Amino acid sequence: MHMIAYQTLPRRKKRLRPGIVLIFMFCVLVGFLMVVPFAWMLSASFKANTEIFETPTRWIPAVFRTLNYEKVWRDIAFPQFFFNTAKLAVIITLMQLVTCSLAAFSFSKLHYPGRDKLFLIYLATMMVPWHAIMIPQFIIVKNLGLFNTHLALILLQAFSAFGVFILRQSMLSIPDSLTEAAKIDGCGTLRTYLTIIIPLTKTGLITLAILTFNTIWNDYMGPMIYLDSEKLFTIQIGLASFRQQFSADYGAIMAGAVSSIVPVILMYAIGQKNIVEGVAFSGIKG
């Protein structure tokens, strides 16, 4: 808590102060608390059930047992869950990128009556919580004959108002003179969109893609409501239903949990900057 102010002073000379040591120790402690559950999860996933609750906890298993992973990946349809989730995440992300960028382009660079009013409606619906409209959504999906299909989840999530908002924002920073010049040079709208707007919105597109992918990967309630057959399950409901069925098979549950997190870690490693930017951005908007 001490030194808060001092560090931001640009001309301050580097000196090790007791304050910064305390802060560093605070960070180590918090970091430890953040990591411990994952470390424990990882460690338990390589243990037999009898070894998991040994005291004191043996953080590095005496023997690395792969039986839990074998169970999860061979005996249970985990590969199928993985494939389903990846499929949904990729399709929905791509569809969002296309539909949202087209709409954002229209909202930011094309001129027509009612444009801004329409965008305001988009904005307004962003504050409606999904839970408030999930029931009518369900009825619509059911009446379209799409209950228990992946298409239901795809359609529900492929047209996000948030995506339009975030992309419109980054397109607004592209100067109009650029698109005007293209127009004068005889460049059609589609070509302007493809050759000028899209390349210049790359950061926004990547941020949206990563955030969407992560949301879909972690989505639990959507698949739970819409998917009934096990062969359609996503990783999250697969894991949740596995935990319910085999609540005492701790090692295997942990192996499943670890497996479900690995792609998220990979994604974070690649797109950390974009994720953090996306969060900071969604905060600015509120």
Next chain:
Amino acid sequence: MQKATLRTVRGKPRLSQARRREAITGYLYLVPNFVGFLVFTAIPIIAGFVMSFTDYNGFSGEFIGLSNYAKLFRDTQFKTAFVNNMVYSLASVPLTIVAALLFALALNRKMWGANFFKTIFFFPNLTSMVAVGCVAMLLFMPSNGPVNNLLRALGVAEANLPQWFFSTKTAMATVIIMVVWKQAGYYMIMFMGGLKNISPNLYEAARIDGANAWKVFWNVTWPMLSPTTFMVTILCFIYSFQVFDIINVTTEGGPGRATSVLVFRIYREAFKNWKMGYASAIAYVLFLIILTITLIQWRGQKNWVNDD
């Protein structure tokens, strides 16, 4: 929407040929997103409101006026969920904000490993509540989970060991611990953005005036950060009314009704009891709560901006 457009077109001087072409193109680019938006967002918002006045059960339903809303006042399940949700919100939001602010303040400096810590603090936020719930259930297992084992080792008597998810007294607190642990890093990032926007000149001035660290915090950082704090609190509060995943994975609303919350009630009534009309009424109460908070934010935002 079409109607509105036509009217505008007719009301104003006619659009030139080129203008009209651009308008048509504009609508065309909008169409793919707009159709989905209309069918899966706009229509459900209205349909949900209408449904809340019916006894729709998934197949058929009739208008029953305000009965669903009247029932809310008698329904102890709903009332418990409402109270639980308030408790959850009023506890989890301040805890999250304090933790997030502390993290942000700690990392807002040139410090060895600051970036690494930021990465670590934020990480839990990216993982799914299902995985977090799975591991939490084991960590907090009353009999021989590592948390209670640690407490035992520290000398806590067997009778005093908390039952965590398994006692009506501690279940909600345990949920809150997990949620705060998971989401603090998210709000930390927002606070860090706010801290970055504070001009170094202000700190410089305060330092010249001889203010100590604590004074600088109260007189510079805290007031300058207040718009961020306000917005982060509102956002966190809004999300707190949508808590569901962690509860459905760990306690399923129990033990008893100890962790039953609003979205959990909506889910149960709609998709387990098939009382979709009644569930829609609860859903609209939820909507109303969130709308109120959002309106407070709008008003407040103006005030905050003027203040500074």
